[in-house]
Amino acid sequence: MTEWIISILLLIGGSFVLVGSIGLVKMPDFFMRLHGPTKATTLGMASLLTAAMVFFSTTQAGLSVKEILISLFLVLTAPISGYMMIKSAIHHKLESIDRTKGKDNLEE
Amino acid sequence: MRLEARFKWLPSPILSLLLFLAWLLLNNSVSAGHIVLAIILAIVIPLVTSPFRTKQPLIIKPGLAFRHLMLVLYDIITANFQVAMLILGPTKNLTPGFVKVPLDLTHSMPITILASTVSLTPGTVSAEVYPWEENITENKGSKQKFLLIHVLNLKDEQALINTIKQRYEAPLKEIFQC
Amino acid sequence: MLETVILIVFAMIGLSLLLNVWRLLIGPSVPDRILALDTMYINSIALIILYGMSMGTALYFEAALLIAMLGFVSTVAVCKYLLRGDIIE
Numbered sequence: 001m002t003e004w005i006i007s008i009l010l011l012i013g014g015s016f017v018l019v020g021s022i023g024l025v026k027m028p029d030f031f032m033r034l035h036g037p038t039k040a041t042t043l044g045m046a047s048l049l050t051a052a053m054v055f056f057s058t059t060q061a062g063l064s065v066k067e068i069l070i071s072l073f074l075v076l077t078a079p080i081s082g083y084m085m086i087k088s089a090i091h092h093k094l095e096s097i098d099r100t101k102g103k104d105n106l107e108e
Numbered sequence: 109m110r111l112e113a114r115f116k117w118l119p120s121p122i123l124s125l126l127l128f129l130a131w132l133l134l135n136n137s138v139s140a141g142h143i144v145l146a147i148i149l150a151i152v153i154p155l156v157t158s159p160f161r162t163k164q165p166l167i168i169k170p171g172l173a174f175r176h177l178m179l180v181l182y183d184i185i186t187a188n189f190q191v192a193m194l195i196l197g198p199t200k201n202l203t204p205g206f207v208k209v210p211l212d213l214t215h216s217m218p219i220t221i222l223a224s225t226v227s228l229t230p231g232t233v234s235a236e237v238y239p240w241e242e243n244i245t246e247n248k249g250s251k252q253k254f255l256l257i258h259v260l261n262l263k264d265e266q267a268l269i270n271t272i273k274q275r276y277e278a279p280l281k282e283i284f285q286c
Numbered sequence: 287m288l289e290t291v292i293l294i295v296f297a298m299i300g301l302s303l304l305l306n307v308w309r310l311l312i313g314p315s316v317p318d319r320i321l322a323l324d325t326m327y328i329n330s331i332a333l334i335i336l337y338g339m340s341m342g343t344a345l346y347f348e349a350a351l352l353i354a355m356l357g358f359v360s361t362v363a364v365c366k367y368l369l370r371g372d373i374i375e
Contacts, residue, residue: 007291014298016192017332021302023195024309024325030318032204033309034233035260036195037325042228043188045328048295052335056344062136066347067335069133070354074328077358079227079234081324084365086235086258089317091369101205101262 002058009051016044029097030089038082046071117151119158122167124150164217168285176279180225183275187230194231194261205262206235209269211253211277218280223255225276231260232268292340299332320364327357 023036049067056064118124131146132138167173194202213219223234236256259268303326310322331350338346366372 003288007288010291010295013332014295016188017329018298018302019192019195021305021325021329024322025305026195026199028199029204030315030321031233031235031258032202032260033318033321034258035191035231037321037328038227038233039184039188039191040195041325041328043184045332048332048335052339055339059342060344064136064344066133066136069130070331070347070351073351073354073358074331075228076224077354079224081358081361081365082227082233083223083235084362084369085317085321085324086233088320088365088368089315090235092315092317094315094317096204101203101265 002054006051006055009047009054013044013047013049013051016040016047018044020044030094031086031096034082034086034089038078042074042078045074117155119154120164120166123154127153165215165284167283169283172279173283176283179279180229180276183229187228190230191260202261203263205259205265206256207259207262207265207268208254208256209272211237211255212273212281213277214253215284218284219253219255222277222280226255226257226272229276232257232272289340292336296333296336296340299329299336303329303333316368317365320361320368323364324357324361327353331357 017040020036020039020041023040024033027033027036049071053064053067056067128146128150131149132142135142211219211222213222219237223237226232226234234255234257238254238256257272262268306322306326306329310319310326313319331353334346334350334353338344338350
């Protein structure tokens with residue numbers, strides 16, 4: 001039973017990480033590329049680490065909860081690093097694709 | 109908004125709680141010795157470092173804060189499936205856009221939390237808070253602040269602004285009472 | 287069954303690392319490359335955790351934690367350098 005839970009969590013996590021990287025390669029401009037790694041990869045990592053938590057709790061003696069620490073850290077830091085990157089992109093005046101709405105908001 | 113803690117020896121209760129939990133998680137045990145050490149660390153570290161940090165507003169309604177955290181976690185999980193669909197779908201149909209959201213919050217700490225939640229929830233990344241003030245804690249409410257966000261698939265701008273304001277900003281205002 | 291699943295997820299993470307390397311090579315701008323590096327360190331954490339699971343040991347946890355912390359700090363430092371031309375003012 002626990003094997004099933006671990007497998008499903010691992011597969012969900014792996015596919016989310018993959019989706020994040022696909023978004024990184026596929027999207028046409030920097031601002032759209034940022035959406036994949038900040039969101040999909042973070043949730044994928046949380047799912048993978050939950051799987052690792054269940055795995056080590058069942059195979060080794062005693063409960064193992066320290067994987068929560070990494071997922072908590074990643075969830076807290078992903079928005080901050082995303083914010084820093086988008087700020088440096090705006091500072092460098094990167095081009096966004098033509099159909100972007102509300103570009104005039106960037107000027108201020 | 110309240111900046112001073114209720115007890116002098118406990119300047120920031122949430123930080124103490126986090127330190128306590130982090131120590132126990134790092135050692136992966138709940139034995140008596142580790143609990144005592146964690147309590148000592150959780151009290152001493154905030155006391156020693158509090159003169160170096162600027163005073164942050166304290167959470168006044170912990171119950172509501174917990175409920176808001178659960179809501180945000182639920183939103184993160186459901187939102188990620190939508191974003192995965194958007195990324196895997198055809199890129200041509202996406203209409204990205206920049207939206208500016210007027211903020212009612214004035215202090216930097218609640219604005220940071222709001223920007224982080226916006227970054228983690230559906231198809232939006234917060235880009236900038238402006239007008240930027242170097243000393244954001246001291247001139248409260250001097251100017252109307254805006255949060256600039258980038259949206260992956262912008263459909264209805266006004267509806268998005270209303271969702272952010274009601275779903276994420278209103279509970280934060282109530283939690284910090286500002 | 288679990289060994290097969292772990293192998294499949296290994297392949298997924300490896301593929302996403304390759305995609306990140308592709309983005310790192312073609313650029314086109316500096317923030318794009320920073321974003322690719324940021325994603326790469328998160329994926330390497332996943333790889334280390336998976337390796338620990340396949341070996342059946344929890345020893346690699348500390349390495350993963352260290353990579354998470356140093357990766358975040360380095361991303362912020364590089365962005366800060368791009369923004370201000372200086373890391374510590």
